[in-house]
Amino acid sequence: MSEEGHENLRTTEVDLGGLVSVLATHLYSTPLVALRELVQNAHDSHTRRRLEDPAGAHRAVIRVSGDPVRRTVAIEDTGAGLTEPEIHAYLATVGTGYTRLLRDLTGNEDLIGAFGLGFLSAFSVADEVTVTTTSHRAPELGHRYRSRGGEQYSVDPVPPRPQPGTVVELTLKPEHAHLADEEVLRDVLARYCVLLGVPVHVGDDEHPVNAVPVPWREALPAGEQHAARMAFATAFGRRFEPLTAFPVEPTEQTDAAGLLWVQDGGTYGSSDNRDLAVYLRGMLLAEDARDLLPSWAGFIGGVVESNRLTPTASREDLQRDEHYRALQQTLADAIVNGLYETARLHPAAWRRILARHGQELLGAALCDDRLFTLLADDVPVPTSQGDLTAGALRAAGGGAVHVALGSGGGFEEMLYRAMRVPIARGDRYAVLPFLRRYAQLRDCRIVELGSESGNRELFRDPQTPLAPEEAGWLAAALADEGEQLVPARFDPPGLPLVLVPDREAELKARIEDDQADARIPSAALRLARAFTARTDGSVRARLYLNTDAPAVRDLLRAYRAGHTGAATAAGLLRSVKVIMAAAASDARAGDDLTAALAGIGTAVAALTAPAEGLSVDVGTLFPQDDGGEDER
Numbered sequence: 152m153s154e155e156g157h158e159n160l161r162t163t164e165v166d167l168g169g170l171v172s173v174l175a176t177h178l179y180s181t182p183l184v185a186l187r188e189l190v191q192n193a194h195d196s197h198t199r200r201r202l203e204d205p206a207g208a209h210r211a212v213i214r215v216s217g218d219p220v221r222r223t224v225a226i227e228d229t230g231a232g233l234t235e236p237e238i239h240a241y242l243a244t245v246g247t248g249y250t251r252l253l254r255d256l257t258g259n260e261d262l263i264g265a266f267g268l269g270f271l272s273a274f275s276v277a278d279e280v281t282v283t284t285t286s287h288r289a290p291e292l293g294h295r296y297r298s299r300g301g302e303q304y305s306v307d308p309v310p311p312r313p314q315p316g317t318v319v320e321l322t323l324k325p326e327h328a329h330l331a332d333e334e335v336l337r338d339v340l341a342r343y344c345v346l347l348g349v350p351v352h353v354g355d356d357e358h359p360v361n362a363v364p365v366p367w368r369e370a371l372p373a374g375e376q377h378a379a380r381m382a383f384a385t386a387f388g389r390r391f392e393p394l395t396a397f398p399v400e401p402t403e404q405t406d407a408a409g410l411l412w413v414q415d416g417g418t419y420g421s422s423d424n425r426d427l428a429v430y431l432r433g434m435l436l437a438e439d440a441r442d443l444l445p446s447w448a449g450f451i452g453g454v455v456e457s458n459r460l461t462p463t464a465s466r467e468d469l470q471r472d473e474h475y476r477a478l479q480q481t482l483a484d485a486i487v488n489g490l491y492e493t494a495r496l497h498p499a500a501w502r503r504i505l506a507r508h509g510q511e512l513l514g515a516a517l518c519d520d521r522l523f524t525l526l527a528d529d530v531p532v533p534t535s536q537g538d539l540t541a542g543a544l545r546a547a548g549g550g551a552v553h554v555a556l557g558s559g560g561g562f563e564e565m566l567y568r569a570m571r572v573p574i575a576r577g578d579r580y581a582v583l584p585f586l587r588r589y590a591q592l593r594d595c596r597i598v599e600l601g602s603e604s605g606n607r608e609l610f611r612d613p614q615t616p617l618a619p620e621e622a623g624w625l626a627a628a629l630a631d632e633g634e635q636l637v638p639a640r641f642d643p644p645g646l647p648l649v650l651v652p653d654r655e656a657e658l659k660a661r662i663e664d665d666q667a668d669a670r671i672p673s674a675a676l677r678l679a680r681a682f683t684a685r686t687d688g689s690v691r692a693r694l695y696l697n698t699d700a701p702a703v704r705d706l707l708r709a710y711r712a713g714h715t716g717a718a719t720a721a722g723l724l725r726s727v728k729v730i731m732a733a734a735a736s737d738a739r740a741g742d743d744l745t746a747a748l749a750g751i752g753t754a755v756a757a758l759t760a761p762a763e764g765l766s767v768d769v770g771t772l773f774p775q776d777d778g779g780e781d782e783r
């Protein structure tokens with residue numbers, strides 16, 4: 152009996168074989184992690200040697216070699232080595248390592264290992280593992296640990312290594328044979344080891360894979376910092392060339408330091424190329440920690456290191472604790488500061504960033520007030536005349552910013568072109584909210600074309616209102632069902648009439664359609680409804696009639712004079728309306744178009760017929776009325 156009241160206390164059985172296999176095979180997401188763990192052990196053993204033998208003049212080197220023929224990878228260090236008892240107590244005891252003890256003893260922050268698990272990962276890629284080691288405490292002895300699968304092992308004396316240190320040799324499983332390729336090793340290790348203080352060589356290379364100076368660790372003169380940052384970002388960013396790079400500096404909330412850069416990759420709207428590698432004590436911990444970057448920063452890549460972050464046991468991810476959240480804030484601030492610095496100090500890079508990531512920056516500006524201030528006047532907005540800044544849009548619009556709510560088409564498109572005013576494309580990502588905010592902040596007018604209020608800006612009231620009876624005649628002659636006739640004056644004067652779909656009614660129809668299909672969630676539906684509450688949906692489009700256009704003036708004059716050609720001319724205009732709308736959208740094609748084309752034939756026939764036939768033909772088309780007085 153071991154404890155009072157626990158007569159039946161028994162020891163939990165551990166199926167070591169099963170445990171080893173679970174840890175080795177399932178703890179890590181990629182077999183490459185085994186390399187990382189073994190390089191990390193090599194690095195820790197150098198730190199241990201330095202701590203235990205501070206006066207010694209040992210040259211710290213890590214060398215990783217591959218042999219595709221033998222299908223082996225060897226990781227060799229000139230560190231502390233292990234004595235035989237240490238092999239049993241630490242290397243071969245799962246869950247215990249000397250490294251953590253040493254850190255607890257010395258408080259040394261360079262030591263990476265903590266769990267006593269990493270070595271097991273060797274068995275995820277290797278059938279057999281041998282460790283040949285000579286301790287710096289007993290340089291005349293050598294030992295070889297050997298194990299297949301990790302469950303059982305042997306240790307035998309061997310001749311001592313020429314100098315203290317350890318070589319771990321993996322005989323790779325056939326499916327991981329590619330790791331013996333030194334090109335692969337170089338590629339993986341360049342990323343994993345970039346921040347390690349000890350030089351890491353691949354094969355016989357005299358040039359270490361981690362030779363690029365780490366800019367935030369060096370005290371460089373101000374004039375050389377940018378070049379050093381760009382050099383590091385270029386070497387590290389595999390997928391994209393950096394357009395500029397800026398630092399992450401420790402704050403009161405976090406010890407994180409590193410580098411962020413703007414990638415040169417084309418990013419569109421929602422595309423997310425965030426790419427952040429996180430290091431802990433120099434070792435790559437999270438290869439893709441994009442969630443640490445703000446969601447609007449799809450164009451940012453970077454590297455940060457922090458000792459306050461807590462890794463998960465697999466050391467491939469981070470605990471979402473207060474340091475994690477502090478780092479998120481720090482990174483968001485670093486990006487905004489970095490963009491400010493770029494705009495101020497590197498105008499050429501700033502222009503390239505704006506041209507490359509304009510769309511994304513529009514959205515980013517809406518997420519951060521300081522970014523908005525920075526970008527408001529610089530970021531390009533897509534318009535009917537190409538990309539323009541909001542300021543240029545405003546200047547060209549006579550002090551107002553014009554934005555089209557719809558995706559264009561129909562008469563609208565033509566009208567906008569005829570206006571010769573650049574019109575922002577409100578259907579594109581973030582454009583409309585950005586311009587609304589701009590207008591509010593810069594106290595300028597915004598004309599939202601496609602909404603009734605926006606259209607009122609374009610279509611001025613006629614000089615003299617039409618008599619109700621005239622308007623009624625015109626509506627009957629020109630407007631179709633769902634179209635509201637609106638007499639107005641607008642540019643260009645040569646354009647007699649314009650049909651503008653009501654975008655709110657269009658949206659309402661679409662929402663009802665989507666709702667029927669249950670495609671939108673109810674919260675979104677409520678919001679959309681609030682927007683469309685102003686319209687009952689009965690006016691599908693407004694038909695603006697230009698009372699300044701000579702064709703319209705002549706038509707009215709003819710109508711008022713009771714001219715028999717008035718109805719023919721009106722029929723002609725109506726046909727023009729239908730044909731132009733059909734040209735711009737498929738939806739209207741069909742019967743309407745056929746009728747409109749026939750209408751042109753009828754009108755031309757009427758106008759060219761012998762005088763006595765004229766009134767007879769046209770009289771059947773439209774009811775005739777005695778008009779008012781001629782205006783002209």
Ligand SMILES: Nc1ncnc2c1ncn2[C@@H]1O[C@H](COP(=O)(O)OP(=O)(O)OP(=O)(O)O)[C@@H](O)[C@H]1O
Nearest residue numbers: 192196241242248249250264265266267268269270
């Ligand atoms: N190359 C090496 N040289 C000297 N000692 C080593 C070497 N590799 C492993 N060891 C010893 O074996 C122990 C266990 O290593 P293992 O990788 O399993 O865990 P760890 O590094 O301590 O912790 P972690 O699981 O966090 O990596 C280490 O603590 C260290 O004492």
